[in-house]
Amino acid sequence: MSAHRFFVPPETLASSEITLGRDLAHRVGRVLRLQVGDRISLLNGLGREVEAEILSISRDAVRARALGVTCPNTEPRLHLVLYQALLPSDRFEWVLEKGTEIGVARFVPLVTTRCTARPPAGDLARKRSRWQAVVRAAAEQSHRALLPEVTAPATLQAALGGLSGPGLLAWEDSRRPLKSALPELATQDVLALFVGPEGGFTSEEAEAAQAAGLTIVSLGPRILRAETAGPVLAALALYAAGEL
């Protein structure tokens, strides 16, 4: 396994002669200053890792030869989807980074009544690619085999409407301790986790979530900042699932 890991489009790994584009050429040649003959790990983001030897590096492309394929065993069995209410940019990115390291499988930026941060109107595509880049860097660093996805922002209502499996919503006014809900939920294949914005969920939102089948839980008597609550909840869910 090489120390240098890169998620690449899955189709680039279809044959043993691999050509990677300008973006990778920049990272490999300019940023890391790797050389012909060096080894790199290329990940398809879906669980496969290809060990490869660099054959050539130019400004526009890196060519490499595949040496072997593995399927690293670093992914949790429990597929966590973190619905995190939007936060000011740097703190939202922090959640993406820490959530990825911990093992979240998918992030859904959530728009709720008390969100002060709003999805960027004009440049949502740019924002999403920035979010995806944060996740990719964290996933490479933390040896993820699956590249977590950041979806487009969704309203709480839409998110609840689209939910097909079990889920938890963290609400500071709940009297149900997380500990009483986790053992059963952590045995599932997929678990949705909902965390509100700095101002919290409204009681109407908590009621709507309950009506949609979510379990409303407390994270204890201390109030965590929203960007703390997401990663803490993810870590505790994976711990209960026996994955930490």
Ligand code: SAH
């Ligand atoms: N509105 C609250 C704080 C919200 S904290 C207030 O100002 O008092 C931001 C989010 O983190 C909440 O929406 C909730 O999802 C989660 N959270 C933080 N601490 C929590 C706790 N002790 N129990 C449950 N959820 C918590």
